[in-house]
Amino acid sequence: xxxxxxxxxxxxxxxxxxxxxxxxxxxxxxxxxxxxxxxxxxxxxxxxxxxxxxxxxxxxxxxxxxxxxxxxxxxxxxxxxxxxxxxxxxxxxxxxxxxxxxxxxxxxxxxxxxxxxxxxxxxxxxxxxx
Numbered sequence: 001x002x003x004x005x006x007x008x009x010x011x012x013x014x015x016x017x018x019x020x021x022x023x024x025x026x027x028x029x030x031x032x033x034x035x036x037x038x039x040x041x042x043x044x045x046x047x048x049x050x051x052x053x054x055x056x057x058x059x060x061x062x063x064x065x066x067x068x069x070x071x072x073x074x075x076x077x078x079x080x081x082x083x084x085x086x087x088x089x090x091x092x093x094x095x096x097x098x099x100x101x102x103x104x105x106x107x108x109x110x111x112x113x114x115x116x117x118x119x120x121x122x123x124x125x126x127x128x129x130x
Contacts, residue, residue: 028117035110044103047075050086073097 024032038044053069055061062068073094075087089097 025117028114031110031114031117035107035114038103038107038110042103043100044107045075045097045100046104047077047087047101049089049098049101050074050076075101 050073051071052074053071055063056070058064063070073089073091075089075097077085077087079085
């Protein structure tokens with residue numbers, strides 16, 4: 001929800017500002033188009049992936065006999081109270097979940113780049129006023 005709230009804030013700022021799409025540079029237009037596409041037409045999750053290696057405890061298992069630990073993937077999220085939450089991801093969903101988390105970080109990266117462009121624009125306006 002955090003990234004969505006930030007995006008809504010930026011969109012509302014844009015509505016109130018003088019900058020129209022025609023006044024934007026090509027790079028900013030491309031970034032905003034890509035951002036809109038990622039947010040509206042794909043799934044994303046704000047979490048980190050954690051790989052865990054464990055021993056199951058079964059004395060006949062390869063993890064104890066051969067030392068080959070069981071490897072599993074978890075999503076590590078942060079709840080509102082600040083505690084970490086780990087969610088096991090079954091093998092068949094690993095690729096899908098990796099794509100979801102990668103999309104979130106791509107959205108965040110684009111959002112930061114757009115924010116940097118906006119800051120440059122604001123600093124340019126500030127210099128012009130002085």
